Structures are given as structure tokens and as C-alpha cells.
Amino acid sequence: MSDKTRAPYLLVAEAFRRLIAEGEWPVGSRLPSRDFLGETYGVGENVIRRAQELLIAEGLLEGRPGSGTYVRAPQDRLHMVRCPAPGHPRAPLAPAGVSSWDAQSTAKVPASASVAKRLRISPGEPCVRTAYEFLGADHRPVMTGISWEPMSITGKSAVVLPDGGPLAGRSVVDRMAHLGITVVRAVERPRPVQVDRDQAQQLGVPAGTLATLIERTFYDSDDRPLETADLLVPADRWDIDYDIALTAPPPA
Structure with missing residues (x-):
């Protein structure tokens, strides 16, 4: 499946995974605001939210109410x-x-x-x-x-x-x-x-x-x-x- 046919939030989620894997977003770090990420990737806030929710479900990120979204420490399943x-x-x-x-x-x-x-x-x-x-x-x-x-x-x-x-x-x-x-x-x-x-x-x-x-x-x-x-x-x-x-x- 080409990038042109993939949902935008999946492409953004893939970019986030790379940033985490390469250490640019280290464990415990707080992600930039959705507005900033939206401007960076040229997408709307809803796309950023869906990408973050996907990585939260995968265990790579965690949301902290009132604080933001953070890179989660790896956990054994x-x-x-x-x-x-x-x-x-x-x-x-x-x-x-x-x-x-x-x-x-x-x-x-x-x-x-x-x-x-x-x-x-x-x-x-x-x-x-x-x-x-x-x-x-x-x-x-x-x-x-x-x-x-x-x-x-x-x-x-x-x-x-x-x-x-x-x-x-x-x-x-x-x-x-x-x-x-x-x-x-x-x-x-x-x-x-x-x-x-x-x-x-x-x-x-x-x-x-x-x-x-x-x-x-x-x-x-x-x-x-x-x-x-x-x-x-x-x-x-x-x-x-x-x-x-x-x-x-x-x-x-």
C-alpha cells in the first residue's frame, strides 16, 4: 500500500514510532502540543490525536490527564x-x-x-x-x-x-x-x-x-x-x- 492510499494518521503514527525508536523522543519525554505537531506534519489536530491514540494502545505513549502525552517506558507484556x-x-x-x-x-x-x-x-x-x-x-x-x-x-x-x-x-x-x-x-x-x-x-x-x-x-x-x-x-x-x-x- 502506497503512502498516498494510507490514512494520514497512520503515516503520522509511523513517524512518531521512528522518533521514539531513534531516541529523539526519549522515555519520559513530553510530546510537543498537538497544534505544533499538526503544523510540523501538515495535518489537523484530529489526525495527531488519532496517531497518539494508536501509539497509546500499542503501549508506546501514555496520556496523563491535565499534563499531556509522554513516551512510555517499555513494559514486559x-x-x-x-x-x-x-x-x-x-x-x-x-x-x-x-x-x-x-x-x-x-x-x-x-x-x-x-x-x-x-x-x-x-x-x-x-x-x-x-x-x-x-x-x-x-x-x-x-x-x-x-x-x-x-x-x-x-x-x-x-x-x-x-x-x-x-x-x-x-x-x-x-x-x-x-x-x-x-x-x-x-x-x-x-x-x-x-x-x-x-x-x-x-x-x-x-x-x-x-x-x-x-x-x-x-x-x-x-x-x-x-x-x-x-x-x-x-x-x-x-x-x-x-x-x-x-x-x-x-x-x-
């Missing part, structure tokens, strides 16, 4: 391995690369229409809602999660709250096993999203940053939904691998 069948290997609460996490559970939260559909319950039925924040080695947020569990399953048990009780901090698989319930499968639906303002503030990224939203639901042997969750994974920090075990076909 984290690898998240997803497995469709919990227990093969056993499903941990947090993926590798997460050094610590925090959870806050609230009981008797009415299920919204969308949550109720995923859990196959009536809208308004009480659930336990748990908000998770996962931190990396630098103690900065690397992903978030929100889960919902029907209180009709756990409400009268000691493990009703994921962040309290005898199995506080343990996985859904472990907590359900405590109730004699076996989690046999998980269904995950990943889709690309842009984080909103509240999510951006929690993750320490600019609003509009690209992320993967994983909608996950655990089921028991009766195909009953036990828990559903939204995992928000910033695209500039994580590679997501699906490790899917296949059953060997019978010999011919």
Missing part, C-alpha cells in the same frame, strides 16, 4: 492462559503475572436484566456482586473484574462472600466444591472494547484505551450457571492465550 474447562489445570482466581489483588463483595444486589439472562434467573433476584482489582509487580492495576453469583445457591452458606468466610480469596471452583457442587465447564466470550472514564481511572489508563472484555460463566453438571463475570483486560498489557485440550479420536 503479561501472558494470560485461559482454559475452557476449570480444573484442567485447576482454575486460579488470578492469572500469572498478578502479584496481588483486592476484592469487595456486596450481598443482595438485584440482578440486572443482562446479568439475569446470563445466570438464567429473574431480573431483580438477589446476587452477590464482587469487584476485583488485580495488581502487577509494580503494584499498578493490570486488570479488573466484576462477578455475580445468585444468592439462591450460596446465600445460606459460609462461602456466600468470595472475599470472606473460610474460603476467602479462593476460586469459584473451590468455593462451589465446598457446597458439594462441581464446576464442569466455563463459557467465555471475548470482545474488544474501549474503556470508559470510570474504568480508565481505575486502571490508570486514558479513557478510550483498547481492552478485551471477557464475559465468563461457570456451569455445573446440570448446566446451571453458578457465576458470571466480566474481566477487563487492557490490550497494551496482556496477551491472551486459549489452551484448549482436545480429545484424541478413537483409532480407526
Whole structure:
């Protein structure tokens, strides 16, 4: 594809990458204003903004509200391995690369229409809602999660709250096993999203940053939904691998 047929913001982004790679824009340096860059490259402010947003999504730049856009220090990408069948290997609460996490559970939260559909319950039925924040080695947020569990399953048990009780901090698989319930499968639906303002503030990224939203639901042997969750994974920090075990076909 020739330069004449490429979108202007892609050409500007390529020029920015060269400046970063060649050290003319060193790590930690603040980029010139969009007006100045627009005059330099002969494009409008919107083109500069789109080029910067692309490099922010790639992890080369970072926006600091009220301050400007800066060259970001290189970061090692984290690898998240997803497995469709919990227990093969056993499903941990947090993926590798997460050094610590925090959870806050609230009981008797009415299920919204969308949550109720995923859990196959009536809208308004009480659930336990748990908000998770996962931190990396630098103690900065690397992903978030929100889960919902029907209180009709756990409400009268000691493990009703994921962040309290005898199995506080343990996985859904472990907590359900405590109730004699076996989690046999998980269904995950990943889709690309842009984080909103509240999510951006929690993750320490600019609003509009690209992320993967994983909608996950655990089921028991009766195909009953036990828990559903939204995992928000910033695209500039994580590679997501699906490790899917296949059953060997019978010999011919």
C-alpha cells in the first residue's frame, strides 16, 4: 500500500514510532502540543490525536490527564492462559503475572436484566456482586473484574462472600466444591472494547484505551450457571492465550 492510499494518521503514527525508536523522543519525554505537531506534519489536530491514540494502545505513549502525552517506558507484556474447562489445570482466581489483588463483595444486589439472562434467573433476584482489582509487580492495576453469583445457591452458606468466610480469596471452583457442587465447564466470550472514564481511572489508563472484555460463566453438571463475570483486560498489557485440550479420536 502506497503512502498516498494510507490514512494520514497512520503515516503520522509511523513517524512518531521512528522518533521514539531513534531516541529523539526519549522515555519520559513530553510530546510537543498537538497544534505544533499538526503544523510540523501538515495535518489537523484530529489526525495527531488519532496517531497518539494508536501509539497509546500499542503501549508506546501514555496520556496523563491535565499534563499531556509522554513516551512510555517499555513494559514486559503479561501472558494470560485461559482454559475452557476449570480444573484442567485447576482454575486460579488470578492469572500469572498478578502479584496481588483486592476484592469487595456486596450481598443482595438485584440482578440486572443482562446479568439475569446470563445466570438464567429473574431480573431483580438477589446476587452477590464482587469487584476485583488485580495488581502487577509494580503494584499498578493490570486488570479488573466484576462477578455475580445468585444468592439462591450460596446465600445460606459460609462461602456466600468470595472475599470472606473460610474460603476467602479462593476460586469459584473451590468455593462451589465446598457446597458439594462441581464446576464442569466455563463459557467465555471475548470482545474488544474501549474503556470508559470510570474504568480508565481505575486502571490508570486514558479513557478510550483498547481492552478485551471477557464475559465468563461457570456451569455445573446440570448446566446451571453458578457465576458470571466480566474481566477487563487492557490490550497494551496482556496477551491472551486459549489452551484448549482436545480429545484424541478413537483409532480407526
